[in-house]
Amino acid sequence: MPRPTVLVVGAGIAGASTAWHLARSGRVHVVVLEKEKSGDCHSTGRSAAILRTAVEDAETHDLAKKSLAFYQNPPRGFSETPLYSARGVILAADATADADFQTWVNHPETSVGGKAISPQEAQALVAPLADGVTSAYLFPDEGTLDVSAVHQAFLMGAQKSGAKIHYETALTGILSSDGVFRGAQSSHGFFPAEHLVVAAGGWAGTLLDEEGFGLPLVAKRRHLLVTEPSPQVDQNWPVVWIAGKECYFRPESGGLLISACDEAEVLPDQGSTVDFTVLDLLAQKVQRWIPDFSSLGAAHYWAGMRTFSPDGRFVLGPDKRLQGLHWAAALGGHGVTCAPAIGQKVAADILASCFDLEKPEPIKSHHEGQPVIETEN
Ligand SMILES: Cc1cc2nc3c(=O)[nH]c(=O)nc-3n(C[C@H](O)[C@H](O)[C@H](O)COP(=O)(O)OP(=O)(O)OC[C@H]3O[C@@H](n4cnc5c(N)ncnc54)[C@H](O)[C@@H]3O)c2cc1C
Structure with missing residues (x-):
């Protein structure tokens, strides 16, 4: 039987991981189309690189735990560089967010490996953290990813296993007949294929x-x-995440990386356009949580987009509307953490549909109680 071809649209971390898992199976041809010169121009190259597994949704948590195991023990030869630093993650809340926070951070289905610590213990770990935390949990095995190393390892590993990556090649349309995907039109011609993975951020x-x-x-x-950079910053501090979309911060390049957890709905073409008015919100959060850092200047300031389904769940797997169409999308703020398990799940679904293999567990993806996509399994 000739090997089927799988087209992957997007060479960000979702497409890269999917391509890697598919290519190393040796059972399919893999072709990646990326509209930019490289795969790190958008969300993947703009993240905070935090590896955190305690999240509100149990299935996302499960994918994050599986991915943590991959990062801790990647296949031999995957990367020369360590993929992550287990500097620890402190999740904390103040009185306004505490009730919601407790329901998921303390739940066995959404939070494994965390240890309750007192606000004073949190301050002992990160001295400049202001008063006002009412509960905190430390996840000592989690921390920060070298996103570039992970991303490059997926792309180069996929290529070594035979995947072809076409940069500056945009998918512009697809061809289907009789309810079956047949191939895709691109800025550089037509690509016939049996499967399409949409990993287009x-x-x-x-x-x-x-x-x-x-x-x-x-x-x-x-x-x-x-x-x-500032001598006030201890580069070994853990990540600190104040729940309720308050803020997060961690050491970076001698200084502190800080987010005010702002979010504004945008068209994707404006996903990286910087809005300088957000600096006011950022200054307020710094003043509230790490006032010692209020007078530090900025070395870098950038924006990126996180993409969400209506209920915030990932959209992963086959689409029942068209045979051969698959999704690796809507990864919100967890895409770099969960990339290894995302790629594995999407690849396993495709391989199971081509060959007589066991299908992976379906992943829930709902829109107001209705499936966003009706998965086949
Ligand atoms: C500010 C910020 C902080 C974040 N922090 C974290 C964090 O700490 N931890 C974490 O786990 N996650 C974090 N994330 C989320 C994470 O970055 C994303 O979930 C992840 O990068 C999504 O990867 P992706 O491959 O789906 O998207 P992308 O990286 O955007 O890749 C999609 C690719 O598809 C390409 N494309 C689109 N259309 C076409 C087309 N027609 N033809 C060909 N190619 C196309 C694009 O050019 C792009 O390269 C953060 C995101 C942001 C913005």
Whole structure:
């Protein structure tokens, strides 16, 4: 039987991981189309690189735990560079967010490996943290990822296993007949294929609108600021995340990386456009939580988009509307953490549909109680 071809649209971390898992199976041809010169121009190259597994949704948590295991023990030869630093993550809340926070951070289905610590213990770990934390949990095995190393390892590993990556090649449409995907039109011609994986980040929702296979996804822009280097910053501090969309911060390049957890709905083409008015909000959060850092200048300030389904769950797996169409999309603020397990799940679904293999567990993806996509399994 000739090997089927799988087209992957998008060479961000979701497409890269999916391509890697598919290519190393040796059972399919893998072709990746990326509209930019490289795969790190959008969300993947703009994240805060935090690896955190305690999240509100149990299935996302499960994917994050599986991915943590991958990062801790990657396959031999995957990367020369360590993929992550277990500097620890402190999740904390103040009185306004505490009730909600407690329901998920303390729940066995959404939070494994955390240890309750007192506000004073949190301050002992990160001295400049202001008063006002009412509860805190430390996740000592979690921390920060070297996103570039992970991303490059997936792309180079996929290529070593035979995947072809076409940069500056945009998917512009798809061809289907009799309810079956047949191939894709691109800025560089037609690619016949049996399967298509949409891993197009902020563009995933509208990419196939014209063909009737759109999804109601929303891109939200968030800003990150890295301060100038300062001897006040201990580069071994854990990540601190104040729940309730308050703020988070961690050491970076001698300074502190800080987010005010701002989010504004944007069109994907504006996902990286910096809004300087967010600096006021950032200054307020710094004043509230780490006032000692209020006078530090900025070394870098940038924006990126996080893409969400209506209920915030990932959209992963086969789409029942069109045979051969698959999704690796709507990864919100957890895409770099969960990338290894996302790619594995999407690849396993494709391989199971081509060959007589066991299908992985379906992943829930709902829109107001209705499936966003009706998965086949
Ligand atoms: C400010 C910020 C902080 C974040 N912090 C974290 C964090 O700490 N931890 C965490 O786990 N996650 C975090 N995230 C989320 C994470 O970055 C994303 O979930 C992840 O990068 C999504 O990867 P992706 O491959 O789906 O999207 P992308 O990286 O955007 O890749 C999609 C690719 O598809 C390409 N594309 C689109 N349309 C087409 C087309 N028609 N043809 C060809 N190619 C196309 C694009 O050019 C792009 O390269 C953060 C995100 C932001 C913005």
